[in-house]
Amino acid sequence: MSNLSFNDVTKRYGDVVAVQDLDIDVEDGEFIVIVGPSGCGKTTTLRMVAGFEEISEGEIAIENEVINDQRPQERDIAMVFQSYALYPHMTVKENISFGLRHSTDLSGEAIETKVVETAEMLGIGELLDRKPEDLSGGQQQRVALGRAIVRDPDVFLMDEPLSNLDAKLRAQMRTELQHIQGQLDVTTLYVTHNQTEAMTMGDRIIILDGGELQQFGTPMECYHKPNNQFVAGFIGEPSMNFVSLNRENGTLTRENFRYELTEKMAESVSATPEVTLGIRPENVDVLPEPEEPNDFFATIDVVEPFGKEHNLYLDPVDAEFNQSIIATITGRQRFEEGDRIGVRFPPDYVHLFDGRTGNAIWNPSDNEESVPSSTV
Amino acid sequence: MQLITTIQETTHELRKSIQGTAGEIRSREGGFTLVVQILAVLGAFVFLLPLHAGLMTSIKTISEFAQSLPMAPPEPGGFSISPWLAALDILGPSMINSFAFTIPAMVFSAVLGSLAAYGLTMVDWRGQVGLMAIFVAATFLPKQAIVVPLSRFWSIVDIHAILANLGPINLWALPYIQDYHATIIELIITHSAYGISICTLLFRGYYLTIDQELMEAARLDGASIFQIYREIIVPLSYPMFAVVLIFQFTTIWNEFFYGLIISAGSQAAPVTVALNDLNSGYAQLYNRQTAGAFIVALPTLIVYLLFGDKFAEGVK
Structure with a gap:
């Protein structure tokens, strides 16, 4: 649990500006949804926090500590990828415990306990000995979630985790995700192009277009008091x-x-x-x-x-x-x-x-x- | 209503005509398949004929060979397994040599190739494209072009002397270690080095199919670059290792040129060189030569019989 701040963060690829002067303060435990059309810079922003993209200008800080120069493995961050990125040759249990083995000093027993606990919480306790290829999409998604949750990080990053699920499952997981995040109270950055997810899940939402911040506010604020025509047209279906x-x-x-x-x-x-x-x-x-x-x-x-x-x-x-x-x-x-x-x-x-x-x-x-x- | 009836009628007509055409295509396909099958059988026959002739020759006496067609089986009086025994006797020591350098060299080149491909493909750093280009260029290096510098290199770098003075023990004083083993070591090093480029290329092609997100997830999980290689990439590479090891085994086992130059008549000659010696000379003992050829081909044949399906899977 910690706060996350962007101070005039800019990302350039040569002449192209992917993210322009992003200046945002996220509070402890907030669920922030970054939303916008394809190519607006939301995934780039997420990847800068993760450490997979260099920050061209500005600083990103977690708990007031600037993380620009920290490598991904040094940052106390966990991520759920759009494709889940599960390790295909490992069982569910091994997948979930991988992070604990490599980023903590916990004993094998302590790790086992945590993994079982997390798996039970997500309803995948019986799947621990299966491989990812034997699981359904929804089950794989829970494993990916479990892998992130068990790390108890400062920040959760989620890159369109629900987009590979069918509509019914997506709606179900939306509620579950919110519930889990509320329970764990971990600061979360959630990227999506789906404005329904943004409206229903976010404490506050960041709306981006062409790398520029259009509005940062609660869903209701963005809905009733849009800053501009783009926000007004993007939010609401x-x-x-x-x-x-x-x-x-x-x-x-x-x-x-x-x-x-x-x-x-x-x-x-x-x-x-x-x-x-x-x-x-x-x-x-x-x-x-x-x-x-x-x-x-x-x-x-x-x-x-x-x-x-x-x-x-x-x-x-x-x-x-x-x-x-x-x-x-x-x-x-x-x-x-x-x-x-x-x-x-x-x-x-x-x-x-x-x-x-x-x-x-x-x-x-x-x-x-x-x-x-x-x-x- | 009328529109719907018309659509139904039209669909019915269409379906009938498509089925008719499909029937034609199928019987035409049937004819086509038959032609392919006949050609395949003929092709197999053409391939197997020399093999069969060689096998027949290898179990005949010389006089029987002179009197009969190569592909005809031997008459009861002309049957003999002594060509095989003689060939084994002659080629035996060099077969051991070949195993001695082929197996380590194939393992080293595969492992080093995998590591190089991993570093060049899965990890981002400046200048890697240039380095990859050098690896690609290296695969085109003709053996003949560098054989002179290579042999000069081995005359300058005296493996024997290096290992004699390394540490407290003189390696050459140990039992079972002979002086010509230094040449074997030279062959191991040469074949490993020469094979790294193609192994790197093969692994790179494979690693390009691995999702980069897997690497990213592992790095966020706190694993170092090398830990990711050992715990994630290597287990995922087993199919490719099978391909590379099989490929390298056959390449190095069958190799003649460097084996000839580097062993230069010493006891360390590989089996390909020994077979060549068997085939030279004034008296041409064809039965012994064909037996020798089969013996030399046997290990690679066994490798393909045992692991051929893994190879096919890996290159898919």
Whole structure:
């Protein structure tokens, strides 16, 4: 258990900057998820902590001790790899005890006890004499986890450990992992491209794009108060709807479309000529027909039924948006493709972004008093 | 509805026509297989014919040999195993020589090749690409090109003198140790060194298939580079060791040129050189020569019979 800090960490491969000026402080026992699209630098960041990549600039410190020059075997870190990286010629027991044999002075008996204990905790106690090739994917994953847990390290690193599992198993392991991490209270860095895992598992999440930090905050902060359009679009499934508009005084306009802002909202964008309006699918209201001035007609293009809710892909009748507006409604409402309905973007749920830079200017929670998120 | 019926009909028609074509292909394949089988049998026949002729020759007397076709079996009166006994008698000592340097050399070159490949493939450090290029170049080194420097080297480096003065014991004063064993040691060293490059190449190809994450996991677990080699890489290399050892055994056992030059007529001659001596001279005793050839080929044959499947598995 220890804290982990990144001080202006940069990683370069020749001219390419993989990670740019990452400056983050992780607390003891926190479960931090690093999330972002492919190639955003999340695995590179993880590997710098592990010691498999040289740090070009800046420092990484564990318990305030800089680890830049420590070799991987000297760092008190354990890692779960995406491919599990189990030693194929060794039994499960030997796999799990390998680390203890090489990085501690424990006696054979003490090691045996720890290994059995850890295996029991993970539900693989009966598999100790089997080889990795005889195990299922889920069992192999638990062995990989056991190998990391038994070391009792300062930091856990996990590189997309759930991506090789089928959907049901993945959901199950997600909960188990959280439970285990909570019990062990070890600082954990978890890399994934799956934003559901990020939202459900992280105490705080680091969102990266193109090597640059987009936001560092709790899942709820990133969801409700995104720093920019990238975060807003990345977090949340289905994605937030975006409409790019021009501002004329207190109204946002586009061909055949007007959206009048409240006073406070208008004030916030008074210096921004191009404004992108964002609204999450679950906040889009679907009515039999338009009632208020900001409402508009749309036809339903596609219905995606999920049982507990439906996703409606809407095509405005008069206005021309670049893509469909997605609205999520409860499963009990019945709509059919081709239906003509009214659409409302309630101002209480509208986000406003600078049309040129993508930065967030107005988030709905700006109306209330809420705790500011720790952002860059 | 109509669309669905049309799709069903079309699928049915398609299926029928594909089955028809498959039937044609299968019978054409059948014909093709038959041709291949016939060619294989013919090929085997061509390969085995000299072997058979040699075997027949080796169990005939000279007069019988002169009177009969090589591939014909000997008449009852012309049958004799004395060529084999004579060949064994002549080649015996040199067979021992060959075993004496082949086995250590194959082990050394395999182990050193594995270590070199490990260092060049599984561990990252500057300049390793250049070094790997040198190893690759070394595999192309023709024996003839370096035989003169090599023999000069062995005349300058006097193994006999070095081992005589090493430590308190004079090695050559011990029982059963003879002076010509120094030449055997020279052969061991030469064959080990010459074989390292190909062994390194073979192991490197194999190590490239091992996931780098395995190395990383082991390093995070606290193992040193050498511990990883001993506990993880070596157990995983057993198939490749089988390949390399078999390959090196046959290469070194069958080697003639360096054996000839380095042993230079001494008692340390390998069996290939002794066989060559058997085949020279004015009187050509073909039955003895063919017997000798079989005797020399026997160890490698046994190696392939016993370990051939491991070899095939390893090169897959």
